[in-house]
Amino acid sequence: MRSNTNILFSLIIASLIVITGSKASSGLDSFVISCGLPSNVGMDNHGRRWRSDYRFLTSSTNTINSTAQYKDPSLPSQIPYMSARIFTSPTTYKFPVSSESRHWLRLHFYPSEYSSLDPSDAYFAVYANDVTLLHNFSSFIAAQALTQAYFIKEYSLLPIQSGELNITFTPSLSHHGSYAFVNGIEIVPMPEIFKPAKLVSTDRFIDVGNRPLQTMFRLNVGGNFIEPKEDSGHLSRTWYSDTPYLLGARSGVTSGADENVTIQYPSEMSRSIAPLDVYSFARTMGPNASVDQNYNLTWVFQVDPKFTYIVRLHFCELELDKINQRVFDIYVNNQTAQEAADVLAWTRSKGVPTYKDYAIYVTNGPGDEELWVALQPSVSKKPEYYDAILNGLEIFKVSSDDRNLAGHNPTPSDMLLEDEARKKFSPSEANHAPIIGGVAGGAVGVAVAVAICFVAYKKRKQDRGSDSIARSWLPIYWNSQTTASKSTFSAVSSTLSSLRQGLCRHFSLQEVKYATKSFNESQVIGVGGFGKVYKGVIDGGTNVAIKRSNPTSKQGVLEFQTEVELLSKLRHKHLVSLIGFCEENGEMIIVYDYMANGTLREHLYKSNKPALPWKQRLKICIGAARGLHYLHTGAQFIIIHRDVKTTNILLDDKWVAKVSDFGLSKTGPDLHQNHVTTIVKGSFGYLDPEYFRRQQLTAKSDVYSFGVVLFEVICARPALDPNLPKEQVSLADWALMCQREGNLESIIDPELRGETNPECLKKFVETALKCIADHGPERPSMGDVLWNLEFALQLQENPSGGEHAAEEKANDAYVKHNAVAILNVGEGSTNATTNEMNDSSVVFSQFFQQKGR
CATH class of the missing domain: 2.60.120.430 (Galactose-binding lectin)
Known part of the structure; x- marks a missing residue:
């Protein structure tokens, strides 16, 4: 009898330990719950302990434990986001809580494919006792409108006199095949911090x-x-x-x-x-x-x-x-x-x-x-x-008088729909939920997830019914297009006017119109986020490229100023050359050298142009790396490009690569800092996931983007292709997956078969993989990237010379590049290109410490 009593007592104690074990040390009724977690305890990447949810469910009938079919690279941790609890009928969690204090309730959502369920079918409501938190909510639509992979909803709940918090998930009856899900639940007691x-x-x-x-x-x-x-x-x-x-x-x-x-x-x-x-x-x-x-x-x-x-x-x-x-x-x-x-x-x-x-x-x-x-x-x-x-x-x-906190599902903005349609990346297609964060490169939590995506309206939507609230949700990269005021434009014009004094040429609007045949559509050679690019002729026969902002809008004023100011001060063989600008009558126009062979992208795929031979591709990559390396090291402060991609690498008539489009560029930290905190800007598919998560921009953000470019060059496919199976949509993710599975050679451009030296190819791919490491410190510097590409070129050109000879020639090429970079500094350049030489110990340590490349 005593034995049975002891066993029963032990079981009771064990049960209490399991239940209270999920409670944080900060409060007796704190819970950190990973829903659908296969084991009872899991640790996230920050060392937080998450408990399984199964003991808090009132019924496991009509619920499913599931694992996401795809891990978005932006997820901060596998726990709680890779596991989910799926509900096919109303289901309630019960948590014992104190009746003496408010509680924070946080719901974590990662809309992805679980158990072959379509993420676009997840429409549901969530109730906390008698409070409506969400109603007819679609996490899929929210994530698309926000361009976020995951997000968190946070609520402050009143003290619950019953001592029991019931959280109920209810699939919506209005949507056929709907279900509910949740990835994580946090309950944290909070002090009374609200007064009238x-x-x-x-x-x-x-x-x-x-x-x-x-x-x-x-x-x-x-x-x-x-x-x-x-x-x-x-x-x-x-x-x-x-x-x-x-x-x-x-x-x-x-x-x-x-x-x-x-x-x-x-x-x-x-x-x-x-x-x-x-x-x-x-x-x-x-x-x-x-x-x-x-x-x-x-x-x-x-x-x-x-x-x-x-x-x-x-x-x-x-x-x-x-x-x-x-x-x-x-x-x-x-x-x-x-x-x-x-x-x-x-x-x-x-x-x-x-x-x-x-x-x-x-x-x-x-x-x-x-x-x-x-x-x-x-x-x-x-x-x-x-x-x-x-x-x-x-x-x-x-909350309203009826204790409702639920709002409507967001509506993507016209800008987002138009831009994604142009990129053939439609937010309305099902089963693309996993793309969202991978495309954007990362995500943050509740506050940024709710509103980082808007900042500016292009157009207000009018005359909507109460079931469709007019909203304009913009993706992060459109933050660069916020509308500027007239006074802002005037201030920019005043600043740019000071550049007329010898740093670059100031064109009159009449000159620009004459050069482009009054902006004739037959002269258009490209269209970008800033506006159209025209081919023009100045000074009786010099071909130029003329980029003109949309004349009906003052969007992009700061980008215009940034590009003109930067390029007027920088001179390098592998940076596109600024000839001048025009800012007359509200126009924002930039005049560059004409690049006869267009963008790198149009020579890789989706073009009728012949495929570039491998050696030429390699030399183009080296040229672009030299340009970026100069930006990172050729001035007193680092210049971070922030929009490295194959359309921003131009090719002149001799196939020399030149980095272009500096509208998003940012002056980075000095040599004694490691990052600058700034709003996230860039292009889908190329964004550094760490920069996206932390809003901390570093030179390694450019390295990540350049790594994607290297894979575009060797695979001859876009950074994003939504027409492919979801695991292949993001080129960076696909390359990493193939590398883990040991079949990376399967994604290499078939046109290159027989052209590449195996050792050269190995070094190139190894360099690209290091560039797209998830964490910045794990990536090489642009100097290391450049050296490795020079080394790969020597292996290609002299396959029988051996690695030692290739290293020597790569060193010579690297030193020559640095010397030329110093000689190419324009008078207006920020002063310390000599920083590169002053830091020669670092440079030459790269030459002689080959281990780990």
Whole structure:
């Protein structure tokens, strides 16, 4: 009897351990659940322990444990995203939770193919007790509109008096063959961080203490991405950069607390409100008082209409120490939320955090899908500095009276549909869900997943019914096309006008029209994101390429300025040469050397032109690598191209490769830093997944893109081909898969058979594979890439000479390239191309330390 009692007691204790074992150490009712996890415990890539969901299901009938058929390279971890719980009928999870506090509920979704189910059929609702979280929700549509592979929905739930949180997944009855699914569930107890918020432009306050909320955005303004493990109070929140949401060219300046500033939370404020890193960084308007008086710092967010939102602004003065030095007004949706905001008047001291909550109701009129937050200097208060400051920003959706938080499924923008149609990559086709993140190269979580994709409207959709809310969701790469104001264009024109003094030629509009026969369509030789490219003739017989922006739009102003300024200062044999520009009557036109043989891509596939021989392909790759290497090392600051692809590698009449299109280029960190944090821009199929995930751009981002180019060259197929089986759609993913399976030779262009020396081919493929490593530190530098390609060329040209002779000749070619690069610096070049020679120890260590190449 005693034995049986002991066994029973042990079983009870074991059961309790299993259940509570999933609870985080931060709270007795925390759960980190990987749904459909085949084993009871799994670890993600950050060391977090995830538990299986099976013990929390009320019934496993009509549910399926499934594994995704495809692992998107953007996934931050295999757990929880590669396993899923599929529901074919309403099914409920039950979690024992405290009745004394709110809880964060996070639902993780990775829309992919599970158990041969079509991801486009996943329409479902989700309820948390009596709160509607999602209704007729399609994760597939959301992921496509957001160009994200995975995303997270986060909610703040009220204390549950019953002590039991029921989460119910219900397939939609309105869609034939629908099912529900979820990849991960997190439940985290949270302190009460919500107080009554003032309704803008009124004297009323909105008490959200008895309302469930949904987190829409959580931004570290002026700062970097903050991972869940770095959040305060074990709340595991994620804080994203605010850069994607800034409107217009005037984005202010960012700064961090210096070593003399210590952040000290006031006694009445919990550290759980926001982590230290949020208050340690800020965005301000900049030092130009005359300019600052006439513009706002503005952020724009896309939201669901017919809901009230809480806008939480975080402040901490890091520089000034007197009242009335920095005073500004706060506007939410063009309504005054706060007049004469003075952070020091609130906190009485530098380095002391505070926050303010404002409530706003977003109506359901035409175009009412945006929420604007703007800061403007309070000129009437005559502060010492005409400036504004913000450290953090959060936006929460407040549930309706019937406890509903569900919005409508997003609608892809006209821009996205047109661009993807042009690329023959249709977002409406089923079974392409796994492509989304691979195409984009990566994804982030809830806040960026909700709105990184819009920033600008090309066209508002009108006259939609209530079941189809008019939205304009743009993919990340369209952030480069935000509409610029007239004042912005004027400022750019003024800046460019200074370049007339000898750095490059300034063309009149009349000259350009004469050269292109008044922009005759017969002269068009290409069309890009900026506009059309014309062949022209200047100076009585010199052929040129003339790139003209769409004259009906001021989009691309910053790209225009970037390209002209960069190319006017850089001179290199393997960079396209800028001849001049025109910015008359609102036109944005750039004039280049004419490249007689067009783009590299048109000589590889989808063209009637004869296939390039292998040796010529190799020399073209070497030329492009030399151009990129010069950008990375030929100036005091690294220049990161950010849009390396085969259409941006041009070929002149002698087949010399020249890197082109510098509109997205970014001046990178100096030699003592390793990255620059910036908005993600680039082209589908070429984006560095690490850059996409972290928004941290490095020279290794160009290396990744160039690795895709190398595979295009050797495989003679596009970086993306949606007509192929899904595992082959992304060339980079397909190459890695073939390499793992040991049949990489099967994807090499058949035209190259018999042309390539085996050792040369081996070195080329090995170099390309290293370039597309998932993590930047694992990739070679562009200098290493160039050396390896030079080495491969020597193996091709002298197959009997042996590796030692090939190394010697590769070294000679590399040294000659560096010397020529130094001699090719134009007068306006940023000064330190000599950095390459000053860092000769690094260069020559590459020559003599061949191990590991």
